[in-house]
Amino acid sequence: MASTDISLHKDVHHDHEAHDDHDHHDQHFIFKYIFSQDHKVIAKQFLITGIIWAFIGGALSSIFRIQLGWPQATLEWLEPILGKWVEGGKLNPEFYLGLVTMHGTIMVFFVLTAGLSGTFSNFLIPLQIGARDMASGFLNMLSYWFFFLSSIVMFLSLFLETGPASAGWTIYPPLSALPQAIPGSGAGMTMWIVAMALFIVSSLLGSINYITTVINLRTPGMSMTKLPLTIWAFFLTAILGVLSFPVLFSCVLLLIFDRSFGTSFYLSEIYVAGEALANVGGSPILFQHLFWFLGHPEVYIVILPGFGIVSEIIATNARKPIFGYRAMIGSMLGISLLSFIVWAHHMFVSGMNPFLGSVFMFLTLIIAVPSAVKVFNWIATLWRGNIVFTVPMLFSIGFVSLFISGGLTGIILGNSALDIQVHNTYFVVAHFHLVMGSSAFFGMFAGVYHWFPKMFGRMMDEKLGYVHFWLTFIGVYMVFMPMHYVGIAGFPRRYYSWTSFDLFQSFANINMYISLAAIIAWLAQFIFAFNFIYSIFRGRRASANPWRSNTLEWTTPVLPGHGNWPGPIPVVYRWPYDYSKPGAEEDFIPQHIPYSQTQSSNLPHDKD
Amino acid sequence: MVGAIVQKQTSSGVHPLKFALWLIIISIIMMFAAFTSAYIVRKEEGNWLEFDLPNNLVINTGLLVLSSVFMQLAYFAAKKDNLNQLKIYLVLTLALGTAFLIGQWEAWGDLVNRKVFFGGSDANPSGSFLYVLTGVHGFHLITGLIFILIVLISGFRFKVHSKNLLRIELCTIYWHFLGGLWVYLYLFLTLNH
Numbered sequence A: 001m002a003s004t005d006i007s008l009h010k011d012v013h014h015d016h017e018a019h020d021d022h023d024h025h026d027q028h029f030i031f032k033y034i035f036s037q038d039h040k041v042i043a044k045q046f047l048i049t050g051i052i053w054a055f056i057g058g059a060l061s062s063i064f065r066i067q068l069g070w071p072q073a074t075l076e077w078l079e080p081i082l083g084k085w086v087e088g089g090k091l092n093p094e095f096y097l098g099l100v101t102m103h104g105t106i107m108v109f110f111v112l113t114a115g116l117s118g119t120f121s122n123f124l125i126p127l128q129i130g131a132r133d134m135a136s137g138f139l140n141m142l143s144y145w146f147f148f149l150s151s152i153v154m155f156l157s158l159f160l161e162t163g164p165a166s167a168g169w170t171i172y173p174p175l176s177a178l179p180q181a182i183p184g185s186g187a188g189m190t191m192w193i194v195a196m197a198l199f200i201v202s203s204l205l206g207s208i209n210y211i212t213t214v215i216n217l218r219t220p221g222m223s224m225t226k227l228p229l230t231i232w233a234f235f236l237t238a239i240l241g242v243l244s245f246p247v248l249f250s251c252v253l254l255l256i257f258d259r260s261f262g263t264s265f266y267l268s269e270i271y272v273a274g275e276a277l278a279n280v281g282g283s284p285i286l287f288q289h290l291f292w293f294l295g296h297p298e299v300y301i302v303i304l305p306g307f308g309i310v311s312e313i314i315a316t317n318a319r320k321p322i323f324g325y326r327a328m329i330g331s332m333l334g335i336s337l338l339s340f341i342v343w344a345h346h347m348f349v350s351g352m353n354p355f356l357g358s359v360f361m362f363l364t365l366i367i368a369v370p371s372a373v374k375v376f377n378w379i380a381t382l383w384r385g386n387i388v389f390t391v392p393m394l395f396s397i398g399f400v401s402l403f404i405s406g407g408l409t410g411i412i413l414g415n416s417a418l419d420i421q422v423h424n425t426y427f428v429v430a431h432f433h434l435v436m437g438s439s440a441f442f443g444m445f446a447g448v449y450h451w452f453p454k455m456f457g458r459m460m461d462e463k464l465g466y467v468h469f470w471l472t473f474i475g476v477y478m479v480f481m482p483m484h485y486v487g488i489a490g491f492p493r494r495y496y497s498w499t500s501f502d503l504f505q506s507f508a509n510i511n512m513y514i515s516l517a518a519i520i521a522w523l524a525q526f527i528f529a530f531n532f533i534y535s536i537f538r539g540r541r542a543s544a545n546p547w548r549s550n551t552l553e554w555t556t557p558v559l560p561g562h563g564n565w566p567g568p569i570p571v572v573y574r575w576p577y578d579y580s581k582p583g584a585e586e587d588f589i590p591q592h593i594p595y596s597q598t599q600s601s602n603l604p605h606d607k608d
Numbered sequence B: 001m002v003g004a005i006v007q008k009q010t011s012s013g014v015h016p017l018k019f020a021l022w023l024i025i026i027s028i029i030m031m032f033a034a035f036t037s038a039y040i041v042r043k044e045e046g047n048w049l050e051f052d053l054p055n056n057l058v059i060n061t062g063l064l065v066l067s068s069v070f071m072q073l074a075y076f077a078a079k080k081d082n083l084n085q086l087k088i089y090l091v092l093t094l095a096l097g098t099a100f101l102i103g104q105w106e107a108w109g110d111l112v113n114r115k116v117f118f119g120g121s122d123a124n125p126s127g128s129f130l131y132v133l134t135g136v137h138g139f140h141l142i143t144g145l146i147f148i149l150i151v152l153i154s155g156f157r158f159k160v161h162s163k164n165l166l167r168i169e170l171c172t173i174y175w176h177f178l179g180g181l182w183v184y185l186y187l188f189l190t191l192n193h
């Protein structure tokens, strides 16, 4: 795929004697802010695109929550926005499916993969490992622009005559393969596939860069066991991406052939719209295997950056070393490994061999062990710390809370016998929105509030931050907790309306309640948007190290320029978690301070 | 390139670009791992058309292996600053690579003659898979040929020599990989037919 790119820019790195200083101060505006190769600018581009996507994704969900909460209501007032998708005051049922599909796709891929990894891996990897920039600024820039193109295609597909892709974010065939099956499987699906192909290229370019940078460009002294946990998390996220996104590419390529070239990889013996299709010999289960081989690692691609960000922020604000640094690395390695051998827990009821189901159930339940290790370590870090309740700290604690609540239901779902009851119900929706959706969003918010001063040289407003936190925290619990009950009762997901069954009539109120909470929580995000934009221009000016943190990014100037450090790159002598070390003058000792300067606090084995 | 910053040392001792190339190779491996495991899973389910592989695949395999040998010779020539040999070997690699592609095209023609189609109502996944495996491999081979062409052009500009080996080194790795990938696919297909 990207094989020819290497030759494009190889002149950049040709001689190793090249300059260590930087001499392009008079860059044109376009190269400085738009086609920039500076990792900090690219990070901001990813962040802002991600935020815009998040608001779009949230708006889509608000619309379908209105439908679910008030199925009898007339929605004429939505006509100005939705146009012909509201017919006689009723939301078009097929458009409802399009909304669900686009909401999932946007949130999982565009916000929580590109927006999260793209922002923080780009911003923090060079700054925290002590590098001037990414291994290849050019590939990094390409990575953003592929994402941008992909975003445009995906966005335009929302306005198609036949509607956007409608087969769910998992695009199971035959629904996604046959335009006769649902209008969204026509042009909408084609654009979905094109957008995702561009997205995969973007993601691979980014991941390859992150891995290469972490392996190759660490400053002297920065061994792998002195890396901040953020970097470990981004590193493993990138590895998961390189290993799993190509599989999605293969999977979708076969789907393209089925859709447009008359092959039958996934299609067999289908009778649709009064007509028997010629396709024989395909297997839709094959698609599920290929999809979930990406799909499950993908959920960890979403959550791992959060693990890293939260570990860093909790240690900093509890003013304590992270509890079990090596166990944290070990558990992330374990989770990453396991994430490749559990995919079929999404397929327990697909007709898969039940014996295979037991094997996958066993492997799935093992993941609970490293997950629990992480949770215990975070709690142990908080335990009796001198906690500073900054806004990022609150979001990090919120992350831990949500991760526990959502993880517990994962253990229920992982039992294949129990999953028969709750598969494809709102129980699953509740599970993954707590453990993945909300948690990852909390990790992202924590990261934005925490590194905002390094990104923009100003602080975000604290009071607005607290209001944002509490509204969001209470909001997501009010949305997703009741969903468990609805799900256990058997209320299926991805249904436009379910009122014709008396049983589900009794859930009308709870659905209304969920919808109300969801819309309030979404509106609360505008407080964040306002705070973000306002603070970029008017926020309180930040100092170089406002959180009194240890990692290298805080040794740069308030607004690091091109090349990050004006002088030489700092050398690293110690791990990043020397908080409240007994005998030390301050309650933090940054990574670049040699042991020779901290005689009073050195332990017997602390030598340079 | 505007704004590119290069650091003096690397913490692994490997050139970052070489490292990146290996990662690209890994991602291509994952693509084909997906295809070939899908092949096996699908085959197990039955309703699988049996047919003979095109005869000329053996010859094609030979051509590609031979081209890898010339690629390696070209690399050695560059190392010894033997620029004339370098160019000759690169042209030979290029020619054999192109011959391989033409051979693959003919193999497709052979399949069509025997009514093994890619798509359409007569197609069976067993045939479609063969087209996908050879097609996607062929696509990557074209990127490899472009890479060789670029190295050849810089060879004519005296930019490939013992003090400037990175480019040809990357190209050699990639080309050997593509050859190895095909040998794997060929063995895989032979064993499954």
Ligand code: HEM
Pocket: A170, A299, A300, A302, A303, A345, A346, A364, A365, A367, A368, A371, A407, A408, A409, A410, A411, A413, A414, A415, A419, A422, A423, A424, A428, A431, A432, A435, A436, A437
């Ligand atoms: C304790 C660990 C976990 C276990 C045992 C577990 C188990 C499961 C199982 C068995 C399902 C399938 C349910 C069904 O469709 O019937 C599922 C769905 C899901 N899980 Fe988890 N999970 C765990 C943690 C996570 C984490 C950490 C994430 C993301 C960060 C996550 C994201 C998801 C998503 C997105 C789905 C639904 C996908 C869909 O059908 O649309 N899970 N989980």
Ligand SMILES: [Cu+2]
Pocket: A295, A296, A299, A342, A343, A345, A346
């Ligand atoms: Cu999973």
